[in-house]
Amino acid sequence: MGRPRAFDEEQAVRAAAELFAVRGYEGTSVDDLVTGLGVHRGSLYKVFGSKRGLYLAALRRHLDEEVLPLAAALREADGLGALLAQAVAAFDGGPAAGLLLSAAVERAGSDPEVGALVGEGLAALDDAVERAAGTPASTAGVLAATVLGLRLRARAGLGGPSPDAVLAFAERVG
Amino acid sequence: MGRPRAFDEEQAVRAAAELFAVRGYEGTSVDDLVTGLGVHRGSLYKVFGSKRGLYLAALRRHLDEEVLPLAAALREADGLGALLAQAVAAFDGGPAAGLLLSAAVERAGSDPEVGALVGEGLAALDDAVERAAGTPASTAGVLAATVLGLRLRARAGLGGPSPDAVLAFAERVG
DNA sequence: CAAGTTTGAGAACGGTCGTTCTTGACCGGG
DNA sequence: CCCGGTCAAGAACGACCGTTCTCAAACTTG
Numbered sequence: 001m002g003r004p005r006a007f008d009e010e011q012a013v014r015a016a017a018e019l020f021a022v023r024g025y026e027g028t029s030v031d032d033l034v035t036g037l038g039v040h041r042g043s044l045y046k047v048f049g050s051k052r053g054l055y056l057a058a059l060r061r062h063l064d065e066e067v068l069p070l071a072a073a074l075r076e077a078d079g080l081g082a083l084l085a086q087a088v089a090a091f092d093g094g095p096a097a098g099l100l101l102s103a104a105v106e107r108a109g110s111d112p113e114v115g116a117l118v119g120e121g122l123a124a125l126d127d128a129v130e131r132a133a134g135t136p137a138s139t140a141g142v143l144a145a146t147v148l149g150l151r152l153r154a155r156a157g158l159g160g161p162s163p164d165a166v167l168a169f170a171e172r173v174g
Numbered sequence: 175m176g177r178p179r180a181f182d183e184e185q186a187v188r189a190a191a192e193l194f195a196v197r198g199y200e201g202t203s204v205d206d207l208v209t210g211l212g213v214h215r216g217s218l219y220k221v222f223g224s225k226r227g228l229y230l231a232a233l234r235r236h237l238d239e240e241v242l243p244l245a246a247a248l249r250e251a252d253g254l255g256a257l258l259a260q261a262v263a264a265f266d267g268g269p270a271a272g273l274l275l276s277a278a279v280e281r282a283g284s285d286p287e288v289g290a291l292v293g294e295g296l297a298a299l300d301d302a303v304e305r306a307a308g309t310p311a312s313t314a315g316v317l318a319a320t321v322l323g324l325r326l327r328a329r330a331g332l333g334g335p336s337p338d339a340v341l342a343f344a345e346r347v348g
Numbered sequence: 349c350a351a352g353t354t355t356g357a358g359a360a361c362g363g364t365c366g367t368t369c370t371t372g373a374c375c376g377g378g
Numbered sequence: 379c380c381c382g383g384t385c386a387a388g389a390a391c392g393a394c395c396g397t398t399c400t401c402a403a404a405c406t407t408g
Contacts, residue, residue, distance in 0.1 A: 004375070006386070024280055026200035030366055040386050042368085051366065101326075105279040106198055108330040119332045135346070141335035142320065142343040145327055149319030152275075152326065156282040158293045161315035169316040172309075173347050175406045177355040204396055214356050216398085225396065 009047060010061075012037045017058035021099035024106050025055055052111075059117050062099040063124075070096065071124040080133035080143070081170035087147050088163050091154050097121070101151055122148075143173075183221060184235075186211045191232035195273035198280050199229055226285075233291050236273040237298075244270065245298035254307035254317070255344035261321050262337050265328050271295070275325055296322075317347075 015037045019028050030051055034041050048054040070090055077083035090096050100121045107114040125147060130140035153160030161169075189211045193202050204225055208215050222228040244264055251257035264270050274295045281288040299321060304314035327334030335343075 004385080022283075024198075024200065026198065027280070029364075031364085041388080043386070045367070046385085102279060104326060104330045105276055106201070108332065109196075115330065115332065118330055122327065122330075122332060136342070138335065138339035139343040139346060141327070142324065142340055145323030145334065146316065146320040147323070148326055149321070149323030150316065152278060152322055153296065153315075153319055156278045156289065156292055156296075158282065158289065158296060160319065161312065165312035166316055168310070169313040172313060175353055177353080177404045177406090179355070180404095203394075205394085215358080217356065219397070220355085 005043075007037075007039050007043070012039050013054070013057050013061050014065075016054050017062050017099050020055055020058055021062075021102055024102055026106070055107075056113060056117070059099060059103055059114065063117060063121050067097055067100055067121045068124050071121075071128040074125075074128040075131045077132040080129075080135070080173055081167060083129065083132045084147070084166050084170045085163065088150065088166050091151050097148070097151050098155060101148065101155060104148075179217075181211070181213045181217070186213050187228070187231050187235050188239075190228050191236050191273050194229055194232055195236075195276055198276055200280070229281075230287060230291070233273060233277055233288065237291060237295050241271055241274055241295045242298055245295075245302040248299075248302035249305045251306040254303075254309070254347055255341060257303065257306045258321070258340050258344045259337065262324065262340050265325050271322070271325050272329060275322065275329060278322075 016033055019032060019036050023032070030041070030044070033039075033051070033054065034044065037044070044054065048057060070087075074083050074086060077086050100118060103114050104118045104122075108118040109115070122144065125144040126137070126140050129135065129143045129147070130137050133140065133143060135143065150160060150166065190207055193206060193210050197206070204215070204218070207213075207225070207228065208218065211218070218228065222231060244261075248257050248260060251260050274292060277288050278292045278296075282292040283289070296318065299318040300311070300314050303309065303317045303321070304311050307314065307317060309317065324334060324340065
């Protein structure tokens with residue numbers, strides 16, 4: 001009974017994730033979301049409860065649909081070189097772990113629920129590196145940090161190391 | 175002539191840098207700054223012109239007093255292992271490159287002047303790695319990304335790799 | 349001591365923030 | 379067919395945003 005919903009909830013969450021990834025949490029207003037998602041204000045609050053609720057949903061989706069699949073794919077990479085190459089290629093193809101990165105810097109420290117989600121994403125990357133690169137768990141975290149750091153440089157738009165440089169680094173590490 | 179200033183400008187900029195590093199640019203209100211710095215609203219605008227002006231001054235000071243000295247110290251490190259150990263130790267001792275990291279993620283993409291300052295900091299780190307670790311310039315950027323990624327994990331408060339793990343990684347790389 | 353100038357104190361500005369409310373359009377079940 | 383409930387549309391809310399203004403206090407200079 002009642003009038004049926006006129007918007008796709010999953011698509012709305014996806015659009016919200018993109019906005020949050022680019023402009024950050026505080027930099028994205030509810031007006032921006034209403035405009036960008038094409039969803040009415042009231043519906044947004046009816047479905048997600050608050051701006052923070054929508055942010056958590058977007059981050060959750062970002063993990064499930066982008067970060068965890070990327071981590072799963074990286075697990076199957078043949079050695080560290082292939083892993084780094086694949087990771088860099090994923091970064092070039094889109095925002096990749098952009099929302100994860102933004103959440104880690106902007107919100108993880110002050111919002112425990114965001115911190116838990118970010119921790120989940122980072123742990124998945126650690127695990128992927130450990131499996132694919134054959135490194136002990138202790139060094140996998142350092143390599144995962146490398147992946148994140150590369151993503152950060154790419155995001156800042158300042159021209160980080162080239163893919164060739166990453167490959168050369170991978171050969172050096174083994 | 176005129177009434178003398180009742181606050182230390184350099185100390186105010188330092189306090190502002192800490193606030194911006196922890197809460198981000200958009201997450202820090204002018205009221206927060208007025209309270210945290212103990213400087214009156216009017217004086218703040220008289221001296222720095224705007225919130226953004228104060229932010230740029232804080233970032234500039236962060237570079238001059240923390241990032242560039244850290245980079246200079248890292249240049250003198252004996253090999254990659256010593257460099258990574260020193261970098262990790264610096265991270266434990268305080269906010270270290272916290273504002274640089276925050277600025278890179280939150281503002282560098284949308285504010286060209288911030289982008290230039292962030293680029294200056296990253297370039298200094300690249301240069302330090304290149305000198306100390308003896309790696310070619312191409313791979314130095316990747317290692318600098320590792321340093322930043324480690325800092326990011328520490329900042330998120332999620333317990334990144336231990337210093338021992340970083341040392342083990344350094345031995346592996348050479 | 350008086351004139352002149354800059355600071356500190358705080359009220360006030362218009363605008364935007366996240367959130368809520370009111371109203372009318374819509375659609376399924378009896 | 380119309381009634382009950384869910385939706386979209388948008389005005390409206392108080393709070394807070396960054397910024398500006400007024401005015402008295404405090405100090406230097408002649």
